[in-house]
Amino acid sequence: MxxxxxxxxxxxxxxxxxxxxxxxMEAIQLAKIGKFEQALEKIAEADQSFLEAHHAQxxxxxxxxxxxxxxxxxxxxxxxxxxMTAMTVKEMAQEFIDLYRKLGQ
Numbered sequence: 001m002x003x004x005x006x007x008x009x010x011x012x013x014x015x016x017x018x019x020x021x022x023x024x025m026e027a028i029q030l031a032k033i034g035k036f037e038q039a040l041e042k043i044a045e046a047d048q049s050f051l052e053a054h055h056a057q058x059x060x061x062x063x064x065x066x067x068x069x070x071x072x073x074x075x076x077x078x079x080x081x082x083x084m085t086a087m088t089v090k091e092m093a094q095e096f097i098d099l100y101r102k103l104g105q
Contacts, residue, residue: 006070009056013079016053020046021086024093031093031100039097046090053083 001008027042063070070076 004059006060006073007075009060010073010075010079012056013053013076014082016049016056017079017082017086020049020053021082021089023049024086024090027093028096031097034100034104036097036101039093043090043094043097046086046093050087050090053086057083 001011003009003012023042023046027039027046030036030039030042060070060076
């Protein structure tokens, strides 16, 4: 599969969004047992995965800006859904870390 094709870019977004979501969920589990520094490291891992997903997404935007429009793909919609869901999970993970930290005081 061509990694620069719409399908290839969609799969990159799904991959990196999934990694970000997993890191965020791991952060919650670490915070739950009081390992706050490790939880924050997982949030940093999630941020790196989001950066990779956004790079893939930006490549699609650049193609469109250069006149290479693509048809709407269900796979791309699915990828965007994964990305947005992962972003929400990360935001909630940060809230859980703060909450568990306050409960531990």
